[in-house]
Amino acid sequence: MLVVVISGPIASGKSALSRAVAAQLEEAEEVATAVIDLDLVYETLDPRRRTKDNADLWAEARRVAGRLATALIAENRCVVAEGEFARDQALDEFVGELPRTTDLPSSASRGGLRDGV
Numbered sequence: 001m002l003v004v005v006i007s008g009p010i011a012s013g014k015s016a017l018s019r020a021v022a023a024q025l026e027e028a029e030e031v032a033t034a035v036i037d038l039d040l041v042y043e044t045l046d047p048r049r050r051t052k053d054n055a056d057l058w059a060e061a062r063r064v065a066g067r068l069a070t071a072l073i074a075e076n077r078c079v080v081a082e083g084e085f086a087r088d089q090a091l092d093e094f095v096g097e098l099p100r101t102t103d104l105p106s107s108a109s110r111g112g113l114r115d116g117v
Contacts, residue, residue: 001031001073001076001077001078001079002025002031002078002079003069003073003078003079003080003081003098004018004021004078004079004080004081005081005082005085005091005094006018006021006080006081006082006083007082007083007084007085007086007091008084008086009084014082014083015037015082017082018035018037018080018081018082019035019080021080022034022035022078022080025078025080031077031078032075032076032077032078033077033078033079033080034072034077034078034079034080035079035080035081035082036065036068036069036072036079036080036081036082036083037082037083038061038062038065038081038082038083038084038085039052039083041061041064041065041068041083042057042058042061044064045057045060045061045064058084058090059090059093061083062083062085062090062093062094063093063094063096063097065081065083065094065097066093066094066095066096066097066098067097069081069094069097069098070097070098070099073098073099074099081094
């Protein structure tokens, strides 16, 4: 199954783009697709809804999002994940939880993927 990661700063259009990509996958490719919003995962882990500046909680949210993506893949869904994945470590936290069915590219080769969808 396909996993698409969309990363960018706050209010850059990640949510709109991720939903458009998911809709396109469902309509044109006829595949069930789910969207994971990293902000919502963070908020799920912080019920007191404090300021979103806790680096450890962001790391946990990325790992939980990766495990959620794994569960959705097991249900034969493509996944579009959107949030802040710009740092190599941040993307690795998410990717590290995905199923190991194929070889993953190195961090250096993934760098170019961050410039677009």
